[in-house]
Every structure is written in C-alpha cells, then in structure tokens.
Amino acid sequence: MGKKVLKGTGITLALILLAALLLIGWLTVTEYKPEPVEAVEVAPGEDGKTLAPGGSLVILSQNTGYAGLGKEEDFFMDGGSGVRPTREEMEQNLEGIKALLLREQADVYFLQEVDTGSSRTSGIDQRAVYHRTALPNYASAYALNYSCDFVPYPLPPIGRVHSGVQTLSALAVRSAERVALPCPFSWPVSAANLKRCLLVSYVPLQDTDKELVLVNLHLEAYDDGEGKAAQTKQLMDLLCAEYEKGNYVIAGGDFNQTFPGALEAYPIKDASLWTPGTLENSILPEGWQFAYDLAAPSCRLLNQPYDPASAATQFYVIDGFILSPNIRLDVVKTLDEQFTYTDHNPVKLAVTLQ
Helix, strand or coil, X not given: CHHHHHHHHHHHHHHHHHHHHHHHHHHHHCCCCXXXXXXXXXXXXXXXXXXXXXXXXXXXXEXXXXXXXXXXXXXXXXXXXXXXXXXXXXXXXXXXXXXXXXXXXXXXXXXXXXXXXXXXXXXXXHHHHHHHHHCCCCEEEEEEEEEEEEECCCCCCCEEEEEEEEEEECECCCEEEEEECCCCCCCCHHHHCCCCEEEEXXXXXXXXXXXXXXXXXXXXXXXXCHHHXXXXXXXXXXXHHHHHCCCEEEEEEECCEECCCHHHHXXXXXXXXXXXXXXXXXXXXXXXXXXXXXXXXCEECCCCCCCCCCCCCCEECCEEEEECCCEEEEEEEEXXXXXXXXXXXXXXXXXXXX
16 A cells, blocks of 8 residues: 555656656747847837927836736735736726826836736736827837746746836837846746846937937846846946937836935845845946935835835835936936835936937
C-alpha cells in the first residue's frame, strides 16, 4: 500500500514538473521581444493644434493602474492579496478616469498602465476608451510595455496581459516611436515580465525646424534598483541627444523613484514592503530641472485598501517630469483625487517654450 502511494505521488509530481516545463517552454517561445526602436502608429485627432516657441502648453500625467487599482483595492506585490478587480469595479474606475481627462482639458496627456486586452480588465481596450470615447479630437500614440498571453503567478494567476503607455495630444504629432529600455530580469522570469519602454512623440513647432519632443515613461518597479538606474541613464541620454539638436524636451510619467525631498515629506514606514528608488539632482545636466509637487502624494502603497487615517498607509512622490533648459516651468501641481480610481494621483504641468 505504501509503495502504491509513493508511486502515485511520484507520478503526480512528475506530471506537475512536466506541465511547468511545458509552460516555461511555451512562454519562452511566445515571449514579447520588441526591437530597440520601433515606429508607433499615430491615430489622428481632429484638432491638430500648432505651437510655436514662446507658446505655452499643459500636460497631465496619470498612471491609470489599468483602472483596476482604485481605493478599494490592494495588490499582492505590495503586501496585499489582490490580483484583479471585479469587472464592475474596473468599469467604475474607467469612467472616473475618463471624467478626469475631460475635466482637466490638458493639451497633452501621458497615461501609463493602459490595458488593451487583458484578463484583469475583461479584455476591454482602454486605449480606445480614452481616445475614441473621451478625447476623439486628440491624436493618440500607444506602445506596449507588457505583453504576455499567460502570466502564471500568483494563484489565481494574472492570466493574459496586454498593457502599455498612451500619449494623447491636441497638438499635431509628426511621428512617434517606441524606444526599448533595458530589462533587469533574466530568463525564465523575463518571459512573463514587463518590457519597459519610452514612448517618444515628435511635435513640429511653427516657424522653426525645431520640434517639441514628448517622452511618456513608466520605469521599473520591482527590481533591485539596478534596472531603474540603467533605464534612467538611457532616458537621460535620449533627452540630452534631442536637446542637442535644438529641440524642446519634456519627459514625464511614473518614475518609480522618489524625487528630491520626497522621502522627508513622506518617510518610508516599513522598509520590508515596496520601496522606490531615488532620483538625485546630480543626474541632471546644467540647466535641466525636475518638475514635481510635494504638497500632495502622487502614489500610495497597495498593501491595503485606501485608508488615509491608517498608520499603515504609505505615500510616495514618484510621478513628475524632466524639462530641458529651454523650457520654463510655470506651474506643477499634484491633483489630490484621494486615490479614488487608481493608486496614483495625476500630476499637472504648465510650461512655456522659451
């Protein structure tokens, strides 16, 4: 009897191992492997406004959290247990984010974590929702940074994920491209992990051959810090190269790194939970500047549903912008939306091209 039990257990373990190996093999064969630079289709809008040196514009950056990380949610990677929202919660968050975009009337929107066909968002194309049903007059560019037909962890598994960053622009966009960032994860983890990128949009400027270069970003989150550093270096190399051409350059989004002074304003309460990297002024060449707001947090930890009165609620300032020396910062403000529809508050920027 004992031998039969052992034999049955051995067969079961062998089948589990075989299934795991087959899954890893399939994920390896189907792994998303973008080119270093890829052209991105720009869906045209109806406005096509023009801008000239001396003109001003407003940009709003919002990590939408795939409309799945509203105030009622936690997340397993942050110390919580949640994996995916209910469809009802996701649709409610989606409508709330749409209303925010319409309310703020920015010239350009940098959106991160926008799903186009994921199990966690019931296959809804959020890119189309934000563009076609919210801002149809805007041009839209989109770049995948997470594409996997089956993410096998945790239990229950995340499943299919197709997600990325989206730039919506009332200004006419000449072209856009996806620039791949270094991936800090090795095989087999890399097969089902994010492939981070920069979404670079080129806006012609009136009465000059110079351009406004808009860079939408979402840098590494769950690495040991080396990935963030390598991605930040590549970002700065690209920004400086564009500025040296005489262009105006704005990069913005979710850096997953705290800006100078943010840790003093919002100290880390529990270092065993997710802790962001840090951005230092020393990474900026002379004349460049960060644009961020410490008056309100831009992100919360998803270790629990949102409770501003709880001692376990952790805040960060990890969303903001980098501006080239030929751009004047007029106003930057984090909009305190109380993390109602996503785990990030939007950050709104007003600048003038000098």
